[in-house]
Amino acid sequence: xxxxxxxxxxxxxxxxxxxxxxxxxxxxxxxxxxxxxxxxxxxxxxxxxxxxxxxxxxxxxxxxxxxxxxxxxxxxxxxxxxxxxxxxxxxxxxxxxxxxxxxxxxxxxxxxxxxxxxxxxxxxxxxxxxxxxxxxxxxxxxxxxxxxxxxxxxxxxxxxxxxxxxxxxxxxxxxxxxxxxxxxxxxxxxxxxxxxxxxxxxxxxxxxxxxxxxxxxxxxxxxxxxxxxxxxxxxxxxxxxxxxxxxxxxxxxxxxxxxxxxxxxxxxxxxxxxxxxxxxxxxxxxxxxxxxxxxxxxxxxxxxxxxxxxxxxxxxxxxxxxxxxxxxxxxxxxxxxxxxxxxxxxxxxxxxxxxxxxxxxxxxxxxxxxxxxxxxxxxxxxxxxxxxxxxxxxxxxxxxxxxxxxxxxxxxxxxxxxxxxxxxxxxxxxxxxxxxxxxxxxxxxxxxxxxxxxxxxxxxxxxxxxxxxxxxxxxxxxxxxxxxxxxxxxxxxxxxxxxxxxxxxxxxxxxxxxxxxxxxxxxxxxxxxxxxxxxxxxxxx
Amino acid sequence: xxxxxxxxxxxxxxxxxxxxxxxxxxxxxxxxxxxxxxxxxxxxxxxxxxxxxxxxxxxxxxxxxxxxxxxxxxxxxxxxxxxxxxxxxxxxxxxxxxxxxxxxxxxxxxxxxxxxxxxxxxxxxxxxxxxxxxxxxxxxxxxxxxxxxxxxxxxxxxxxxxxxxxxx
Numbered sequence: 001x002x003x004x005x006x007x008x009x010x011x012x013x014x015x016x017x018x019x020x021x022x023x024x025x026x027x028x029x030x031x032x033x034x035x036x037x038x039x040x041x042x043x044x045x046x047x048x049x050x051x052x053x054x055x056x057x058x059x060x061x062x063x064x065x066x067x068x069x070x071x072x073x074x075x076x077x078x079x080x081x082x083x084x085x086x087x088x089x090x091x092x093x094x095x096x097x098x099x100x101x102x103x104x105x106x107x108x109x110x111x112x113x114x115x116x117x118x119x120x121x122x123x124x125x126x127x128x129x130x131x132x133x134x135x136x137x138x139x140x141x142x143x144x145x146x147x148x149x150x151x152x153x154x155x156x157x158x159x160x161x162x163x164x165x166x167x168x169x170x171x172x173x174x175x176x177x178x179x180x181x182x183x184x185x186x187x188x189x190x191x192x193x194x195x196x197x198x199x200x201x202x203x204x205x206x207x208x209x210x211x212x213x214x215x216x217x218x219x220x221x222x223x224x225x226x227x228x229x230x231x232x233x234x235x236x237x238x239x240x241x242x243x244x245x246x247x248x249x250x251x252x253x254x255x256x257x258x259x260x261x262x263x264x265x266x267x268x269x270x271x272x273x274x275x276x277x278x279x280x281x282x283x284x285x286x287x288x289x290x291x292x293x294x295x296x297x298x299x300x301x302x303x304x305x306x307x308x309x310x311x312x313x314x315x316x317x318x319x320x321x322x323x324x325x326x327x328x329x330x331x332x333x334x335x336x337x338x339x340x341x342x343x344x345x346x347x348x349x350x351x352x353x354x355x356x357x358x359x360x361x362x363x364x365x366x367x368x369x370x371x372x373x374x375x376x377x378x379x380x381x382x383x384x385x386x387x388x389x390x391x392x393x394x395x396x397x398x399x400x401x402x403x404x405x406x407x408x409x410x411x412x413x414x415x416x417x418x419x420x421x422x423x424x425x426x427x428x429x430x431x432x433x434x435x436x437x438x439x440x441x442x443x444x445x446x447x448x449x450x451x452x453x454x455x456x457x458x459x460x461x462x463x464x465x466x467x468x469x470x471x472x473x474x475x476x477x478x479x480x481x482x483x484x485x486x487x488x489x490x491x492x493x494x495x496x497x498x499x500x501x502x503x504x505x506x507x508x509x510x511x512x513x514x515x516x517x518x519x520x521x522x523x524x525x526x527x528x529x530x531x532x533x534x535x536x537x538x539x540x541x
Numbered sequence: 542x543x544x545x546x547x548x549x550x551x552x553x554x555x556x557x558x559x560x561x562x563x564x565x566x567x568x569x570x571x572x573x574x575x576x577x578x579x580x581x582x583x584x585x586x587x588x589x590x591x592x593x594x595x596x597x598x599x600x601x602x603x604x605x606x607x608x609x610x611x612x613x614x615x616x617x618x619x620x621x622x623x624x625x626x627x628x629x630x631x632x633x634x635x636x637x638x639x640x641x642x643x644x645x646x647x648x649x650x651x652x653x654x655x656x657x658x659x660x661x662x663x664x665x666x667x668x669x670x671x672x673x674x675x676x677x678x679x680x681x682x683x684x685x686x687x688x689x690x691x692x693x694x695x696x697x698x699x700x701x702x703x704x705x706x707x708x709x
Contacts, residue, residue, distance in 0.1 A: 059709060190702050229708045231700075238697035270708070278708050393707035449709040498706050502697070507689035 008056055015054020022046040032109065033421070035152065037159035037413040040073050045415065045456075048406060052452040059449050060395035063402020067167050074409050075164035080155055088115060089150035091142055097126070099142050101135050104151040113149035113158055114141060120149060120158050162412055170401040170408070174368035175274075175285045179400065181371025182275035183392045185353060186228040188346050188374070188383050195224055195236055197337045203240075208331065210254055210324035215315050217241065218261045222269030222311050226276045227354060229393065230266040234499035237262040238506065244329055245508055254324035259508035260517055263499035264314050264491060268525075271488045272307045273357070274299045274367065278400050279445075279454035283484035285404045286458040289411075290466065292476045296360040296367035302481060302537050310489070310525050317520055322513075342383050349377045396451075403455030410459035417463045426469035433470060434482055434533045437461065438526045441486035446496045446522075450487040457483050475541040478533050489525035492518035548600035548676065549592050550576045550669070553585045553616065554634075555608050559658075563603060563634070566662045570669065573690050574600060582611035586619075589626060599629040600676045601669060606635035606642060614642040617650030628680055630672035632656055634665075 008016065026043030034042060044066060051062040072078050091099040106112050110128055114121045125139040142148075149157050170176070189195045199220050206216030217237065225233035241262060245255045270277030274284050274296055287294055294302075337343070356363065356370040378384040410416040425433055437457065445453035461479040464470060490496045492515050494504035500518075503509055550570060554560040557580070564578050577592070579585040589599055602620060606613035613633060620626040633646050636658035646652040653675075654668050674692040677684055678699050685706075688696045700706055 231706045231708050235697050235700035235706070239694050239701065242694045242697065391704040393704055396707050396709070399709065451709060498709060501685055502688075502700060502706070505685040505688035506693050 012054055012056040015050055016056035019047040019050035019054075019056070022050055033418050035158040035414065036155040037074060037157075037161070037409075038415045038418055041409045041413040041415040044069050044073070045406065045410065048402075049456060052456075053448060058395070059452060060399045060402070063399045063405075066402045067170070067405045070162075070167045070405055070409055071164045074161060074413065075167060076161035077164045078161075081161040084154075084156055086120075086156040087150040087154055088147045090145065090147050091137075093142075093144060094136065097138050097140050097142075099137050099139065100131075101137055101148065102150055103130070103133060103135055104153065105148055106135050106137065107152050110137075111152070112137065112139070113152060115147045115149065120160070122158055159413055162408060166408055167405045170285075170404040171397065173285055173401065173404055174366070175281045175288065175404075176397050176401055177375070178368045178371045179275055179278070179281055179397060180392075181353070181374050182227065183229075183396075184374040184378050184384065185350055186232060187388055187392055188378050189228065189350065190232060190236075191384065191388060192338050192343045192346050193335075194337070194343075194346065194350065195228060195233070196239070197335060199224070199237070199240055200335055201337075203331060206331075208328045210326060210329055211319060213244075213329055213331065214254075214257060214261055214319060217258070218265035218311055218315050221262055221265035222272065222307060225266040225269035226272035226307075229396075230263075230270045230277055231498040231502070233269070234262050234266045234502050237266070238502060242506070243332060247330060248324075248326050252325040253322040254326060255322075255508050256510075256513050257318040257322035257324070259503050259506055260322070260514065261315070261318050263497065263503040264318070264517065264521060265311060266499045267488055267491045267497055268307055268310050268314065271310075271485050272300060272304045275357075277488055278396055278451040279484040279487040281400045282403045282407075282451060282454035282458055283480035285400075286407055286462055287476055287480045289404075289407070290462050290476050292480075294477055294480075296357045298361065298540060300358060302477075302532075302540055303485065305536070306485065306528055306532055309528055310521065313524055314517075314521050318517060321517060342381065345381050346378070346383050349374055349381075349383075399449075399451050403451060403458075406455060407459045407462070411462060416459040417467065419460055420463045420467060420469070425464055425467075430470055430474065431530075431534065433464070434479070434530055437479060438482050438486045438529055438533075441483045442490050442522055442526055445487040445490035446492045446518075450490065450497065453487045453490075454484055473541075475538075477541060478537050481537060482529055482533050485529050486526055489522050489529070490518075492522060547597045548574050548673070548681075549597050550574050550601045550603070550673075551585060551588060551592075551599060551629075552576065552578045553580075553582060553602070553604040553608065553613065554578075555580050555605060559605075563665070566660075566665050567603075567669065569666055570673070570690060573687060574673065581609050582613070582616045585616060589620070593625055598680070599626045601672055602629055602631040603634050603665075603669075604631065606633055606646075607637045612642065614646040614650060614652075617646050617652060621649065621651045627651070628676070630676050632665075632668060632672070634658065634660060 023043040026039050026046055031039055048062055048066050052059050073080055089102055089105055091101045094100055106128060110125050111122050112125055114123050123141045125137040128135050128137040202220050203216050206212045221233055221237050241258045245258055248255050274280050353370060353374050357367045360367050441453055441457055461483060462476060465474060465476040465479060491500055494501050552563050554563055560578055567576055577588045579588050592599060604613040604616060617631050620629055630653050632654045633652055634656045653672055670691055674695050677687045684696050
């Protein structure tokens, strides 16, 4: 019971140990093809992945740890790099393409690092052999006076350390600010019951029969969760459906359909906008950093048609799997919108913000900038106060920031490239790669946090696309969408997403019911994702 | 392995037949909340001490008033004055408490609800659901385990407006 010492379950305790040991092993063991910074990053990656999977600490705490370790071990200002200079060496020209270099200047694979205008360029030499404790290489990349790195095991080898501000700065990444704006909107909507009143109002046209009501509930859930958190939307919609389930007979399967429809629609709805759910932020930040810009409007035009189809199929599926006995359902749509100066200001600001976001392509003002309208507007007017700001889900922002930060080092240390090179993606072809990323993301995020799944996969996607293995026309945007959307389609288990956990906690659903619908929706969903990735999204690139 | 402190329901009633009737009515909660039955305040004190020693917490006390030795209202006052049990919800289930004792239970014992004997099973369960829902909302961080048995609508509303759960 060693686990009880730190108050962790044996599983989590094992995760804690494996994570730490994994980190240390990556530092100590020689790893072919990885330089020092790549090994450190691999260590951080392994530890973070294990911690995120086993959760000995909350996932956002792991994200904070990631940023801390990066600042400590990988930043130019950290103890490892602040006083270190790259040892350089001028190869001695022997004859033709033959040059003599120091033993330490070449890796076992025969790679030397040439310095060109201060940049380090790893180059594979044509051949090399040892002679009198030195190495003679044959390479046409070397010129007189050109310098190479004297010691390939040096911590700066093949690595230009990032400034620590790069890692800290992820918390103020424009995408994070966009999310903060979304959080402010959601917090204000909840505080003034705007979401609940919108729901009541929008549900009215769907009448009293079960089939349209189920559709209405799912549609409204999806729309709200496109702008609010999937979890908050689910919780709110549960307060709407619980009174409905109470009027159904105990043997009426439609209870299950209702209780499942909410998390399903909330998970799907999050796909529709950049701020719908955190994996979207990971994908967007990675795309933006690689120069593939996607506006709010672009995202919606690419993702919303998919949301509509998957939602429609899910609606029919749930109705088929859990058909109703009741022919009529009483909808209590009492209540009205709050009418007071603050509430009205909220409605106006809310509408303006959402409108400006959706129409980003028309006016060209970045959605990240528009996000500051609710951020500053709500506190200026007093719609949200100090306590409201304190209770925003800051840990989600840290989680995303940690993911973005890890992605920076995976790129700059060469780790992501190394991982990609260890799998022969180039020979797979485009369809195979898209299917692989889609299925991997779906499977992983059924067990892991969706954000974590996107965090672990996005850096690989970036490297893969920039490596050119998929062809020079292929855009990171497509693979980013594949990953983030596939993450959101994972809804097989109660642990897959918090909306699933909430729905399961009501006791209205059994785990097999959730698994059955989740597997079908997931599989149909990724088939649609894959076909969009091959046919529809390329139209936007 | 359970890391969480379990929330106990304590029932104090000296007549064995009545005690088992209450426990039978409260069976609904057993799935999530362990139920302790005691026949006197002395016994109840030991049970409470035992619960707290084993890292449990007292969530709800259903107490008769006329008991051998210490009376129910006085026991509720005692619990209220101990910070380890002050958060517990309580019900005085009695036929014989006079006005003075009742006032004392309300003012000093923080009495949440008074049920006159003979009680109605549904009333007892509904009151217990309400009080336990209050208890978990006020004292627990993770509300999901309690949703099935308690007031789902209120817990969902709390998850909605509180910041206990977020996307991940």
